[in-house]
Amino acid sequence: MNKNILSFLPAELFKAKSPHEYAGPCPLCGGATKDGFIVWPDRPHGGAFLCRKCGASGDGIAFLMKRDGLSYREACEALSLEPRRGTTSAFTPSRHAAYRAAQTAHGVKVPPVPSTPEPAVLPCHKWMDSAAAFLADCQRDLETSPEALLAVCGRFLTPYTAQCTGIGWNPADRYVLRKSWGLPDLTEQDGKPRTKLLLPRGLVIATRRRAGVVALTVRCPNDRPESRPKYWQVKESSNVPFVAGRAGLPVVLVESALDAALLWQESFNTVCGVALMGNMKGLDADTHNFIQSAPLLLAAPDNDEGGRAAWQRWSAAFPQAILTPAVGAKDLGDMHRAALAWPLNPDIPTVMEWVPSVLALASRPSNAYTLAA
Structure with a gap:
């Protein structure tokens, strides 16, 4: 006999709202109320669920995959269902990571999400023009430079993908004048002026918007200087996805x-x-x-x-x-x-x-x- 979602929930916490609907606290996020998690046990694939707080929803298979980190086939076995042929366990990793909806049990402190995201702060036009020219130069030899091909294809990307998505290869550290990128000179703690901007060697990743190139991040190779981070964001890049x-x-x-x-x-x-x-x-x-x-x-x-x-x-x-x-x-x-x-x-x-x-x-x-x- 096939099971449904209710078979895996504490009966004392879930009350019948109708012959085909039950409600109780959400086992994924904790829930804000005692009846915000709705279960329809009669629906196909082990029933269906919806949490009115965290928005999690799906059938019985998805519920066990979300809550217990089961693979697709493991969830089907738990519900006494026959897995569909050709379906892989790609929805969640089986036993590799038990992901659940956001809940404080993880013990991870995260900052609150802004209710209304602010408009992006973009670099000046001179910076964006210089960044676009730098990207174009880094994409020029994607199909002919062995080093560039190795860097791009080593990430399983094709030169065409790199060209379309704003990825290039910078073969050597470059130091350019800050003023040529529209940036003011700085003064070091010892009083010496800093007039140059570092564009490090590595895989260049450009973030583009309608205005142009608004951010540059360089994925530095493993043989980078010890003090240099793996990901180097070029100064004054816009902090956008x-x-x-x-x-x-x-x-x-x-x-x-x-x-x-x-x-x-x-x-x-x-x-x-x-x-x-x-x-x-x-x-x-x-x-x-x-x-x-x-x-x-x-x-x-x-x-x-x-x-x-x-x-x-x-x-x-x-x-x-x-x-x-x-x-x-x-x-x-x-x-x-x-x-x-x-x-x-x-x-x-x-x-x-x-x-x-x-x-x-x-x-x-x-x-x-x-x-x-």
């Missing part, structure tokens, strides 16, 4: 800009990747509206402590987001690498396989019905 894709597509929230570009590439431009850079401190009004207008919103934070903190903020800002982290790896880039590593592991999908799987699971009729309920 990186977007790979266009409006009107399903959006996947990630932490890394390189993962966002990989999503755009491997989905053949049918999914838009938005890199919120972990703690989402740079979420501006335009990007917030762009994300809100997406027909479907998924979230793939990293499978670590930082990712759990990121998910708390993301889910608070976008309650409609559906949690779909990487399978068997820290993030989507690592998952893609693991899927292609020998010996091949059929339980770990490539990003190309992961995208249609999570889109299908998130778009199932039961999920759409409960969201509209």
Whole structure:
């Protein structure tokens, strides 16, 4: 006999509102009320649920995947359901990370989400013009320089993807005059003037908006100077998310800009990747509206402590987001690498396989019905 969501909830806490509807406290976020978590046990796939506070919703399979970190097949077995053929465990990682909706049990302190994001503060026009020229120079040899090809293809990106998404390769440290970028000279603590701006060697990631290039981040190689961070943000860059894709597509929230570009590439431009850079401190009004207008919103934070903190903020800002982290790896880039590593592991999908799987699971009729309920 098939089970349903109620089989996994304490009977004393869930009361019948009608013959086909039960209500109780949300087991995912704790809930603000004692009856904000609605369960319809008679619906297909083990029933359906909706939390009126955190927005979590789905069928019985999705519930066990969200609450207990089960794979798709494990959730089906728990509900005595027959798994559909060809469906992978891409919705959540099986035993790799037990993600749940935002809750204080994680012990992670995150800053409150601003109720109304502010407009982005953009660099001056001279900075943006100089940044655009620098990016163009860094993209010039993407298909001919062995070093550039190794840096780009080592991230499983093609030169075409790099060109389209604003990624290039800077082969050596550059020191340019600050005034040539519209920046004033500075004075060091010892009184010496600082007249130059560092553009370090590495993979250049440009964040672009209609106004032009508004931010530059360099992913420095592993042989960088010891004092240099892995990610170097060029001074006066605007602190806004990186977007790979266009409006009107399903959006996947990630932490890394390189993962966002990989999503755009491997989905053949049918999914838009938005890199919120972990703690989402740079979420501006335009990007917030762009994300809100997406027909479907998924979230793939990293499978670590930082990712759990990121998910708390993301889910608070976008309650409609559906949690779909990487399978068997820290993030989507690592998952893609693991899927292609020998010996091949059929339980770990490539990003190309992961995208249609999570889109299908998130778009199932039961999920759409409960969201509209």
